[in-house]
Amino acid sequence: MSTLKNSLYHLRLLDDLGKHNSFIHKVHPLIKLITTVFYLAVVISFERYDVSGLLPLIFYPMFIFLLGELPITPILKRLLIVAPLIIGIGIMNPLFDNSKVLIGNIYISRGWITFLSILIKCGLTVTASILLVATTGINRIAEALRMLKVPKIFVLQLLLTYRYFSVLIEEVSIMIRAYSLRAPGQKGIHRSVWGSFTGILIIRTFDRAQRVYQSMNLRGFRGEYINGYNSKITFKDFLYLMMWCFFFTIVRIYNIPLIIDRIFTGVIN
Amino acid sequence: MGNNKLIIKKLHFTYPGEHIAIKDISFVISEGESVGIIGANGAGKSTLLMLIMGILFPNTGEVLVDNRSINKKNLSKIRQQLGMVFQNPDDQLFMTSVYEDVAFGPRNYGLDEVEVENRVEKALAMVGISHLKDRSPFKLSGGEKRSAAIASVLSMEPEVLIMDEPTSALDPKSRRKLIQLLNRFKHTKIITSHDLDMVLDTCKRTIVIKGGRIVADGNTKEILTNDELLDNCGLEVPLSLQNCPVCGTKKEI
Numbered sequence: 001m002s003t004l005k006n007s008l009y010h011l012r013l014l015d016d017l018g019k020h021n022s023f024i025h026k027v028h029p030l031i032k033l034i035t036t037v038f039y040l041a042v043v044i045s046f047e048r049y050d051v052s053g054l055l056p057l058i059f060y061p062m063f064i065f066l067l068g069e070l071p072i073t074p075i076l077k078r079l080l081i082v083a084p085l086i087i088g089i090g091i092m093n094p095l096f097d098n099s100k101v102l103i104g105n106i107y108i109s110r111g112w113i114t115f116l117s118i119l120i121k122c123g124l125t126v127t128a129s130i131l132l133v134a135t136t137g138i139n140r141i142a143e144a145l146r147m148l149k150v151p152k153i154f155v156l157q158l159l160l161t162y163r164y165f166s167v168l169i170e171e172v173s174i175m176i177r178a179y180s181l182r183a184p185g186q187k188g189i190h191r192s193v194w195g196s197f198t199g200i201l202i203i204r205t206f207d208r209a210q211r212v213y214q215s216m217n218l219r220g221f222r223g224e225y226i227n228g229y230n231s232k233i234t235f236k237d238f239l240y241l242m243m244w245c246f247f248f249t250i251v252r253i254y255n256i257p258l259i260i261d262r263i264f265t266g267v268i269n
Numbered sequence: 270m271g272n273n274k275l276i277i278k279k280l281h282f283t284y285p286g287e288h289i290a291i292k293d294i295s296f297v298i299s300e301g302e303s304v305g306i307i308g309a310n311g312a313g314k315s316t317l318l319m320l321i322m323g324i325l326f327p328n329t330g331e332v333l334v335d336n337r338s339i340n341k342k343n344l345s346k347i348r349q350q351l352g353m354v355f356q357n358p359d360d361q362l363f364m365t366s367v368y369e370d371v372a373f374g375p376r377n378y379g380l381d382e383v384e385v386e387n388r389v390e391k392a393l394a395m396v397g398i399s400h401l402k403d404r405s406p407f408k409l410s411g412g413e414k415r416s417a418a419i420a421s422v423l424s425m426e427p428e429v430l431i432m433d434e435p436t437s438a439l440d441p442k443s444r445r446k447l448i449q450l451l452n453r454f455k456h457t458k459i460i461t462s463h464d465l466d467m468v469l470d471t472c473k474r475t476i477v478i479k480g481g482r483i484v485a486d487g488n489t490k491e492i493l494t495n496d497e498l499l500d501n502c503g504l505e506v507p508l509s510l511q512n513c514p515v516c517g518t519k520k521e522i
Contacts, residue, residue, distance in 0.1 A: 012405060015365040019403070137365065163363055166407075170359075211360040214324050218353050219425060220345060220377030227369070227376070 012166070013074060014130070018137025024068035028237040029140040030147050035244045036132045042248040043124050048114045049101075053255040057124055060244070064131045078130050079123060090118035138162050139227045152224055159225055164209060171204045273336070274300045274429060274457050280320055280330035290316040291327070292481040300428075303451075303458040305468035305489060308478035309503030314461040315356075317478070318433055321459070322353050334429070349378060352427030356434040358418035362406035367398070367417045370406055374425040392424035396450060412443030419450070430456040436464045465507040469493055477502050 018025075024032075039060055046054050065072055094111035101110055133141065142155045175197065179189055189197055250256075275298040282291040290313045298304055306314050319325040321332055323339045332339045334347050355361045364370040371392055375385045393399045396416040401409065406417055415435065422430065435451070436444045444467065451458065451471045462468055468475060468489060475492045477485040479502045485492055492498065493507055505511075512518060 012365075012407060016405060019366065139365065139369075208360065211355065211357070212363050215353075215355055215361045216363070216373075218322060218324070218348055218351075219374035219421070220348065221373075222345070222377065 014133050015137060017070060017134040018140070020069060020135075022067060022069045022135075024064055024135045027135075027240050028231055028233045029136045029144040031233060031237040031241045032132055032136050033141060033144040033148075035241055036128050038245055038248055039128050040125050042252050043121050043128075045252065046117070046121070048117050049110060050255070051113060051117050051120065052257045053251070054117065054120050054124070056251045056256045057248070059247075061124065061127045061131055064128075064135060068131065068135045070131070070134055075127070075130055075134060079126055082122070082126050086119060086122040089122075090115040093118070139225065142225060143227055156223060156225065163212075164205075167208050167212065168201075168205050171201060171208060175201060175204070272300050273297050274302075274334070275321070275459075276333040276336070277321070278331050278333065280317070280327045280332070282316060282320055282325060282327045284316075290481050291320065294330075294478075294481070294483055296476060296483065296486060298429075298457060298459065300457055301455065302474060303460070303472045305472035305475040306459060306461040306478060307463070307465060307468060307475060307502075307504060312478045312502070313481040314478060315433055316481075318353065318431055318459070318461060321431065322351060323347065349425060350428045351431060352422035352425055352429070353431040354415075354418050354422050354433065354435060356437060358411075358414040359407075361418040361421060362414060365405060366403055367393070367406055367409070367420075368402040370417060371402075371421045371424045374421065378425070388424045388426065389420075392420040395423055396420045397446075410443075411438050412440065412446070415439060415443070415447065416450075428457060429459065430454060431459045433461050434463070435460060436462060436467050463504075465493055465504065466509050469507050469509065477504075479503070 039057070043054065043057055064070070065075075093114045094109055097109065097111035097114060099110045100107040101113065102108075136144075138159060142159050145155045145158070146152070176189070179193075179197070180186070183190070277294060277296050277298075280291050280294045281289075283289045294313075294317065306317065308314050316325065320327055323332070323341075323344045326341075334350055337343060337347065339347050362370050364373060368389055371389045372385050375388045380388070389402070390399065393402055396419050398413060398416045398420065401413060401417065406414060409417060419432075419435075432451075435447060439447060444464075448467055448470050451460070458472070460468065460472060472489050474487065475485075475489040476483055477492060477498065484502060485495075485498055494510060496506055499505055
């Protein structure tokens with residue numbers, strides 16, 4: 001149960017981080033959204049054996065961490081949540097792709113290289129997405145999506161789903177507490193009550209969501225979140241976008257680590 | 270007393286499953302009046318509030334605010350005049366900060382950001398929680414949450430303040446603060462509660478409901494000292510009006 005409460009706390013931690021006032025937080029949400037999407041596209045576009053080319057892209061999350069004044073541990077912990085999924089996707093590669101490649105003086109299976117490439121790609125994309133939420137806040141991301149003319153209904157869906165998570169977790173933690181107090185010595189919830197537990201949970205969360213929705217309606221909600229931000233995109237924001245796009249494009253076209261390696265080995269030779 | 274602010278005419282409401290919740294209820298509330306609605310659990314208090322707010326619509330009868338009958342077309346306008354504070358503040362606070370929550374209503378009514386800020390500051394100052402404006406609502410104590418929920422309604426500058434069990438789950442000091450706060454408001458107030466001492470302190474008029482019907486409507490002091498009536502409705506005389514628990518001396522009213 002404490003784990004559930006912790007996840008609720010962590011879920012809200014991202015909201016809290018989104019309210020900071022650092023250089024990165026001040027960048028227009030639309031610019032941050034486009035930069036992140038561009039970054040994700042560049043990361044994904046790398047060929048599966050190209051690990052070295054990906055490495056310079058690590059500068060982007062590092063830059064956001066530093067200038068966004070964000071705590072590293074809680075954000076990287078979130079990355080660990082998706083780690084089993086990433087490993088699950090990539091772990092079969094070493095088994096299926098047995099062809100060897102020579103790196104330095106060592107022969108390595110290509111499967112391990114693709115596995116490593118999947119790990120790096122997933123790590124970078126998930127971190128970039130978490131950093132976007134942590135430096136922008138979900139409401140401002142929604143604002144950016146509306147500026148991109150994403151239909152109101154989809155944006156609302158996203159926002160309410162995000163809010164609904166916490167309602168769901170709160171209700172689950174209340175029910176688990178009530179259960180564990182009357183079922184001492186049991187680990188988890190016995191499978192005989194799984195059905196009724198889930199059923200009651202759905203009814204409770206529907207009820208709760210209904211009350212929250214009523215309270216929104218009573219305060220004039222008509223299907224659109226109005227968050228009061230009306231910031232304009234400035235030249236600085238534009239410059240921020242251009243610099244990153246330039247950097248990502250260069251990294252995509254040229255394999256920078258390889259070039260540096262050639263320069264150094266050339267100098268040494 | 271001023272004009273008739275709220276007219277409830279022969280309301281009748283049945284929930285799906287044939288449970289009759291409200292039977293032929295009629296009353297009039299004047300501007301500036303503070304009215305307590307009391308009754309045992311399941312008497313129909315919360316249903317009545319939902320009918321007044323237009324969350325539910327009656328099977329027969331009507332609710333008039335400033336002589337305008339509530340219907341689906343004018344609901345949005347009428348809700349600007351009526352502010353409801355829910356029994357559980359967690360149902361009312363859903364934004365990421367207290368400020369955002371209090372600003373939610375004014376923004377939905379299309380006010381510009383300067384006016385929104387004015388209203389938020391004013392509402393927070395009225396309930397005394399200006400210092401909490403950047404805090405996350407979920408990190409507040411019960412009393413602070415209640416104050417934030419009230420501020421989120423006050424920022425819409427409603428003419429009528431409707432509260433469902435406002436003192437539930439409050440500690441004695443927070444409860445006392447809330448009573449003082451309510452007494453400072455010049456709004457028309459409708460308060461449902463089981464906390465009869467609070468009703469005694471805040472409402473001049475009280476309506477007693479039993480089984481979906483009004484069984485008494487009149488001066489709060491007269492109603493709350495009517496032992497037989499209260500007992501008949503599943504209630505009891507407020508603690509502050511009961512005899513001394515130590516020596517049994519009768520309280521003077």
